[in-house]
Amino acid sequence: MIRIALDAMGGDNAPQAEVEGAVRALNELAPEFVIQLVGRRDAIEAELARHPGVDPARLEIHEAPDVIGMDEKPLAAIRKKPNSSMVVALGLQKAGASDALVSAGNTGALLVGSTILLGLHDGVDRATVASLIPSTDDPVLLLDAGATVDCSPRELVGFAWLGTIYMQDVLGRPNPKVGLLNVGEEDEKGNAAAKEAHQLLGQASGINYVGNVEGRDIVAGHHAFGMLDIVVCDGFVGNIVLKFYESVAKLIVRLVKRESPAVLQQPEIRGVFRHLDYSEYGGAPLLGVKGVAIVCHGSSSPNAFKNAIRVASQAVAHDLSAHIGAKFARRDAEAGA
């Protein structure tokens, strides 16, 4: 049995979107998966009443009366609200009573809470949020997507490793190409952290490092090595790029609507903009923690929750966390040798 906890109170439309997402996920997941809805029992049960066909053996409810708000300071919130849905869910995983957490709540609190309660694997300096962003065909993994705004070169290398293992385990890409986001391809380009990270990445084992890449290469690939699988950057740049991406797609929709509204009614064109809506890609894993935690947008739809639960189930089924632990233990061993 694999147990995926879902923070039922985290998102903007909680618990309606969460419960509906959980029900949809159960319809797709193998029978050994159980979903644990964590939050206010009465509110969850009221939503569940609208989905009468669900197998009760595959849906647990875990009472958690409190909720961490989106504007609360992460560390203070984790400490002051032990009965919040997020902390209760992390507590289940820490106690071995759950295998993964999916939450659309306060991202900072999920990062801090997972780091404190689950702990980091030995050798991991920082957990990182890894976000898939849509490209021509397969999505690209951008990390760090906003967890750490000032990153050391060593941390950037750690992100490359974390992303590589995630891509191999969960997305089935055996030898993912990693680029370091920079302002030019040449060795001497970049700010201080990027320059040193570029040197370290060139020497790192177990990473298919293709070199410095530019903003234009993220979703378009590069003439020398084709499409990228993983783009590494600090969380300051990653957060800005991600939010900018979202708004550019919306800007284009707005401009098309103004100039030629009928075009947006075409199913093919709707498909293009759905393809670009990365909130549907299934949540961003928090990599480096001992366990599985998946970050969702606050505004996640039931479908986005369903996809995030699928991502969590794959991470557990493929033993992602153990693989990360083993890889970083080897790094420490090699460095000590």
Place this chain on the structure above:
Amino acid sequence: MIRIALDAMGGDNAPQAEVEGAVRALNELAPEFVIQLVGRRDAIEAELARHPGVDPARLEIHEAPDVIGMDEKPLAAIRKKPNSSMVVALGLQKAGASDALVSAGNTGALLVGSTILLGLHDGVDRATVASLIPSTDDPVLLLDAGATVDCSPRELVGFAWLGTIYMQDVLGRPNPKVGLLNVGEEDEKGNAAAKEAHQLLGQASGINYVGNVEGRDIVAGHHAFGMLDIVVCDGFVGNIVLKFYESVAKLIVRLVKRESPAVLQQPEIRGVFRHLDYSEYGGAPLLGVKGVAIVCHGSSSPNAFKNAIRVASQAVAHDLSAHIGAKFARRDAEAGA
């Protein structure tokens, strides 16, 4: 008479695109404007022969046998190639024989060359490349767009001032709204430089500072203050955001073409993507130098050169450089008082 020098050898299609752009610009500019084509006389004359209607009194040719390549190291190139089109053109301006330079050559060399040959205004710590990027209606000025990858908080404040004067003088926006690009709106958000810059900008006089802004606000505006006029960031982030923007528009064109090619033939849709092509917006001014220098894309079309020449002409006509000098002299005076 106002004399705009054009580096005729700088772009990927030199001197064809440059010469054609100059001819188009002359058709639109008032009679007091003269364009100085700087480069290999024979190549320029061969191109000019294709435009027989041009008034020779408004087009000078200044011989410069060398060209600085796109891959040359900026400082070394400026020193080793005194007879390059870029250095000759900057020399004309330094000597008072020219009022502005437009170049699609090596951006780093133009930055270093302008800083050395024209000099910076007193109180300006760094020159900055300011790039207009398309939004819903009026474009937004992003700076620094790639000149300085590691910026001090004081330099970021300087960029806000430079952008404000440029918007007032050249784009006719009397009270432009300035945002600091960051990962959240709250005071405590950001990396070390952004946090301190946010404090300094809040206290700075002569800047309509609206606060921290996020990636999504660049082209979409913000619920609290509407559309931005100016977005300030370091050149590392600025370069990545700009190049990413360009590629996202191209990605969407590619996806639409794949799904519904006929849509791209609609004049309204072509108009949308033309609106998003910021290479047509007229070149990016290098702000802070004593003089006028406008940076163009290497791949600039004749139309892009025409627009860049127009931007240069407006900068000269509105006395942009003198206004910048006066503003920064006041900052020094206030700081010393």
